[in-house]
Amino acid sequence: MIVPHERHVGRLLTYVGTPLLLLLGYDLVVVVAYKVLHWDWVAMPHIPLALFGSAIGIIVAFRNQSSYARWWDARTLWGSVINNSRSLARQVTTVMMPLNDSETGELETMQRRLVYHQIAFAHALRQHLRGLEPWEELTPLLKESELSGLREERNVPLAIQQQMGALLRECQVRGWIDIEHWRALDGNLDDLTDAQGGTERIKNTPMPKQYDYFPQLFVHIYCTLLPLALVTSMGWLTPLGSTLVGFIFLALGKIGRDLEDPFENSIYDVPLTAITTTIEVNLRQLLGETELRQTEKPVKGVLW
Amino acid sequence: MIVPHERHVGRLLTYVGTPLLLLLGYDLVVVVAYKVLHWDWVAMPHIPLALFGSAIGIIVAFRNQSSYARWWDARTLWGSVINNSRSLARQVTTVMMPLNDSETGELETMQRRLVYHQIAFAHALRQHLRGLEPWEELTPLLKESELSGLREERNVPLAIQQQMGALLRECQVRGWIDIEHWRALDGNLDDLTDAQGGTERIKNTPMPKQYDYFPQLFVHIYCTLLPLALVTSMGWLTPLGSTLVGFIFLALGKIGRDLEDPFENSIYDVPLTAITTTIEVNLRQLLGETELRQTEKPVKGVLW
Amino acid sequence: MIVPHERHVGRLLTYVGTPLLLLLGYDLVVVVAYKVLHWDWVAMPHIPLALFGSAIGIIVAFRNQSSYARWWDARTLWGSVINNSRSLARQVTTVMMPLNDSETGELETMQRRLVYHQIAFAHALRQHLRGLEPWEELTPLLKESELSGLREERNVPLAIQQQMGALLRECQVRGWIDIEHWRALDGNLDDLTDAQGGTERIKNTPMPKQYDYFPQLFVHIYCTLLPLALVTSMGWLTPLGSTLVGFIFLALGKIGRDLEDPFENSIYDVPLTAITTTIEVNLRQLLGETELRQTEKPVKGVLW
Amino acid sequence: MIVPHERHVGRLLTYVGTPLLLLLGYDLVVVVAYKVLHWDWVAMPHIPLALFGSAIGIIVAFRNQSSYARWWDARTLWGSVINNSRSLARQVTTVMMPLNDSETGELETMQRRLVYHQIAFAHALRQHLRGLEPWEELTPLLKESELSGLREERNVPLAIQQQMGALLRECQVRGWIDIEHWRALDGNLDDLTDAQGGTERIKNTPMPKQYDYFPQLFVHIYCTLLPLALVTSMGWLTPLGSTLVGFIFLALGKIGRDLEDPFENSIYDVPLTAITTTIEVNLRQLLGETELRQTEKPVKGVLW
Amino acid sequence: MIVPHERHVGRLLTYVGTPLLLLLGYDLVVVVAYKVLHWDWVAMPHIPLALFGSAIGIIVAFRNQSSYARWWDARTLWGSVINNSRSLARQVTTVMMPLNDSETGELETMQRRLVYHQIAFAHALRQHLRGLEPWEELTPLLKESELSGLREERNVPLAIQQQMGALLRECQVRGWIDIEHWRALDGNLDDLTDAQGGTERIKNTPMPKQYDYFPQLFVHIYCTLLPLALVTSMGWLTPLGSTLVGFIFLALGKIGRDLEDPFENSIYDVPLTAITTTIEVNLRQLLGETELRQTEKPVKGVLW
Numbered sequence A, B, C, D, E: 001m002i003v004p005h006e007r008h009v010g011r012l013l014t015y016v017g018t019p020l021l022l023l024l025g026y027d028l029v030v031v032v033a034y035k036v037l038h039w040d041w042v043a044m045p046h047i048p049l050a051l052f053g054s055a056i057g058i059i060v061a062f063r064n065q066s067s068y069a070r071w072w073d074a075r076t077l078w079g080s081v082i083n084n085s086r087s088l089a090r091q092v093t094t095v096m097m098p099l100n101d102s103e104t105g106e107l108e109t110m111q112r113r114l115v116y117h118q119i120a121f122a123h124a125l126r127q128h129l130r131g132l133e134p135w136e137e138l139t140p141l142l143k144e145s146e147l148s149g150l151r152e153e154r155n156v157p158l159a160i161q162q163q164m165g166a167l168l169r170e171c172q173v174r175g176w177i178d179i180e181h182w183r184a185l186d187g188n189l190d191d192l193t194d195a196q197g198g199t200e201r202i203k204n205t206p207m208p209k210q211y212d213y214f215p216q217l218f219v220h221i222y223c224t225l226l227p228l229a230l231v232t233s234m235g236w237l238t239p240l241g242s243t244l245v246g247f248i249f250l251a252l253g254k255i256g257r258d259l260e261d262p263f264e265n266s267i268y269d270v271p272l273t274a275i276t277t278t279i280e281v282n283l284r285q286l287l288g289e290t291e292l293r294q295t296e297k298p299v300k301g302v303l304w
Helices: A009-013 A017-035 A049-095 A101-130 A144-150 A156-174 A179-204 A209-260 A272-286 B009-013 B017-035 B049-095 B101-130 B144-150 B156-174 B179-204 B209-260 B272-286 C009-013 C017-036 C049-095 C101-130 C144-150 C156-174 C179-204 C209-260 C272-286 D009-013 D017-035 D049-095 D101-130 D144-150 D156-174 D179-204 D209-260 D272-286 E009-013 E017-035 E049-095 E101-130 E144-150 E156-174 E179-204 E209-260 E272-286
Strands: none
Touching (some): A049 A272, A101 A156, A101 A272, A156 A179, A179 E179, B049 B179, B049 C049, B144 B156, C049 C101, C049 C179, C049 C209, C049 C272, C049 D049, C101 C156, C101 C272, C144 C156, C156 C179, C156 D049, D049 E049, D156 D179, D156 E049, D156 E272, E101 E156, E144 E156
16 A cells, blocks of 8 residues: 655656657657648548547446545455454453363453464465465464464455354363354354455455456557547647647546555555554564564655 | 366357347448438437446446356355355364264264265255256255255255255264264355255346346447448448447446356256266365266367 | 336336426427527526535435435335244244143144244235235235234234233243243234334334425426526527426436335335235244245235 | 325425525526626636536536435334334233232333333433423323432433343343343343444534535525526526526425424424324334324324 | 635635646747747647547546555544443443442542543554654543653553553453453454554555656646647647646546645544544543533534
8 A cells, every 4th residue: 555645756757658759759740741741641620529528437436436435445354453453352362261260261361372373374365365385474373273274265364263262162161261252253254254254255356357457448548539539620739639638538547456466565555464464463562572673664765 | 167268269259149130230221321312311320328338337337247157156155155165074084983983884974874865955956956857966965865855955055955954963872973063064055055045045046127128229229329320421331330339338238247146057058967077076086085077178169 | 016137118117297298399390489489588597506406406316315325224114024934933833832741732732823823914004004904915914803803903913912912921931932932923023013013113104204395396496497498599509408308307206106115006016915925825834834825926026 | 204195385485585585686686787887807707617417416416416325214112112112012012921920010110110111212312302392291101209310410311221131131130121131121221322422423423514515505505606607698598597597406405404403493304293292102002002192193194 | 625615716726726726827928929929839739639638637546546555444443442442431431340449439549540541542552653643631530640641652642551551451450351351452452453563554554655746747748748739720729628627637636636645634534623622521431421522513614
């Protein structure tokens, strides 16, 4: 995610850079052909630009809205991961009670294991969505036996949830939590499963390909026709009209493409690394730990 | 679902192919009539094209948004099937406990039966929506007695859920789950019933017919009038204006029609086969099975 | 609901029939007045049609979206009735258990009574929304004593729910269900109450009258001015421009009016009869009954 | 709420009456100045009306949608009050059971007190939102001691809910309801608290003032410039174009302003009196009472 | 939040003040250059303003809608804080019961501690979002030992929730609440965690930077070109057209920027101070306290 309030003019200028330059070059070629070479046939002043513009506007506006909705949906689903991680950790740290004092140590270990599993879930889901290996992050959080059980799994975060389910059941059997506490904790696991499924939905079900291809095609055709339609009336000023109008549509198209897939390791991603670090810090504080990671800072204006 | 990142130029070109060719042919006929045969009466330069275009834009934009919303709603409902299948399987595999060791085998059989029923539910719902027989998929998953009970059913996935309800109740009676565990599992069954009902809603309640008929009619009239209105000013270039503007509206109309019914065995469907295979793989892994189906791969750029 | 895939050309042509004919007639009168009678004063070529069109477009587009949203909301609420009817019937048929074998008959009677009440609820809600008597449908489903208790009620479906609440409480007192089962069943009753309230909201709270009156008024004014503005430039072709543009706005207005009140016994209604028949068939199958109604078929292209 | 199907032509004509008359008068003055007094400087034919119109259209369309969304949200929240009132009353009347027959009278009194409290909550919330005193409605429903406890409260409906919470707890202590019944009832109280908070949100957080001021300002400027821009071409017909276009924007602005604050004792309010009367009638019928209020009827086409 | 019904003309005039003045000045310069200095090259009458305007309209309209949606989402999330604070306080004050009379004092202290913690949570969340220290507000509400435990926390409201969780568990261990009461209270804590996470999502995830930069850039380019395009036809009246059209886009851009970040200590913020004061007053009344803060009043037309 690009961080606001720190303008990297360079990045913004280059945002739609290459296509914009190509468009400008093409516009100049058209003007030169018409004004210098007197190739009158390049001029097509009667192209119905307004009809084009409003028809393209429909599909470009739709694309933009849907892309943003996907991006914000992705962020909200990760918000749900944060919320349910915190709720689960709050319950784990306040609700579990030993039957007698001799169990205190065991119970604290169990609490830490559960909370670490939850942290591991967040990291594993992030890496799962980004198509990367999770082992580096998981190793300090899980037991070796737990880790080895995960290595065969196609869906690591889901398997971590199953391990948590087994741990919770163990807590109930030990009498450390009541059955109602189990229900509350299990309800949060359910919500986390829903959030995971939601992020996978966005990852695995892109916008229908037609919405990707056609707006781009139409915008390109439109940009091609623009100078031909304007050169008669605008002459040497053609690029002023043509490039600028094209710029807006190119920028809208680019924004749409950047936001529609928010888990692609691009600088426009939902900042998963920052979010999972926040989860880790919050949950470790709820455990009473004091040696904490730094929260993620933007690197060159990008928060990952 | 057509898979992105693999452009099948052929398919995209033919996407609105026939109507586009017809439109182009018609436009050429109009130009020839006007320029070669000098049938001046075909030219109607004063047709208020902009008024037309903006009025049609309203209904076409609406249709497009609604169709996409239906398609995404369908995908989200199937996401809910995935999520609740996973939650249910997590609970079944972690929560159930034998009263004594002699029951372990029985209990494992019951766990497998429940999870297989859930897999069967997903397959049965897919086939139900596609209007196909589910028996081939269900046979390896269910007992013969269970299968025969389903054959008379008008709504097979619903009957599978009832069988699961009976199994869960049996687990509770046997003491393998507590009443609160029953509640949690039953809650997931409820959510699956909601998801099934949602998909049936989309299947059985198409967009009101008027939204199908009128946009198509208006776009056809518009495309018919376009060259007549443009031929005076654009002459031989008429198809450039007319066919292109018509192209945009034809494409929008086609996209809308493709997405609005997402369970029709078409290449634009929500990829139900891939989703149900994912459910099967996930659930078998939660059972600890290691011989797993391959997840579905796109066939000629289409994920089914 | 008009069923797609079966085009009744007649119905579609007559959809906006009368106003369209009136508009055409008026357009012809204007042309004749101008071209034949040479009443030049009817021509007002400078009327700012585009300003009109875009201002009207705002309100017409809004009206159309809101009407569709109401219609789809109505359908979704009835989807919730279906879902919760099924969940409730699944629970009733799988969860209830006799304390001893002598009660089996009594218990089965109770299960049937509960499920029949639920079927009766769906029928009663349909008739309540349509402003019709429910007694014909309810008589075979309820006891005479139950029926007579309903006759004084202003809100029959609500009273049926209260009867169900009493039956469920009786089940709990008899020990046929646990308290958690009661909670699950009561939760579904709550959801059904929410769905009923939602449908009554749509029935009793129409779109604000201003959204009904003004779009119609503006469209009529617009259609009146169209030929006056076009006749100078289009001459005898005026109806081609004027009637067609008017047609789009008339059609949009008509679609909006048809969908905004989805419980009015009109052919554009949400198909309540078909939905309640589906509920009845599903629930009877969950009871194990085999003599079932046919599901509703479209009558002359309309599903009621 | 203005009731449809009963057209009060008078009211509709006067809906945007005064501003419309002022606009017409101004338009006439402009025409006279130009055509009679030959003040040529009033004519500004080159004002870019279309640019204005489309820019204003953006903000006016947004305002209209948001206002309607607020109004419908308000109605839906009151729908939630209806639904949860009914669910709570159903539970109170069916679930509570005496431990022995001697308590029957006490228990019935308790049931009536709880349901009357719920009716009182609905009335109190209505008056709270309208900024009126609730005492007239509450006096027949509550005990004198309960009433006097409410008189110091800044938020009467909230205090009524607290009284209900205490009554429910008392029922549980008496053994009239199980703890799970308490949960179900308390869950409905929670939902009612949410609905109350939602209505207060709409009441206390108006649309940002900028959305009120700027659309009005822009529309006024637009209406001022319209005749100046049109008078050259339209001459004496200027009011036909100018007043009509202005009319649409004035009407849209007025509708938006009327709907955006739905709890202001205006004729455009959500019909709170009718809704709370419906709640009272429904709940009294669930108690078995037969002497019931009439449901509210529209007064001069307005349902309060 | 700027309070309506009290027009501060000054503030409204200066709302887009500086840019508006700059625009006006620039427009005048252009006119003078053209009309007085006869620099004909400044006039570019053929710039396709309408194409520009409609392309910019797409992005400006989108930005405006999204900003408002963020603002209203923020308000709704705080509404959820209000609702769940009230529900939690209702439960705390009505549900907790001493096992014997000697505990009454202890129990009342516990009730007060829990409700004060909830008030502290609201204040702490407000300050957390505004990036301010919460200690001044928290000191009178919490014990010294509790406060000192919070000082190391990076997320104070989250830590307060954990303290509440521990208190609730203590109540359950003491037997003051049943396990089901714990569930109801814990459910409200979960909802508060969700609301907190939602507000942090809005705070930490601004609109994508592209939506901030490009609309502003396009509007500035548009405003620059406007007088150049209009000066030929409008002459000395150019500012009338140019400044006014620019004004609308500048105002829309400014409104969007003001609303999109609703927790920035600006006068356009969601009124957090007023909301948290309302929570404090409501909750203290539920405790039976009579010495209450005044609710917040607008200061110079702004409610903080």
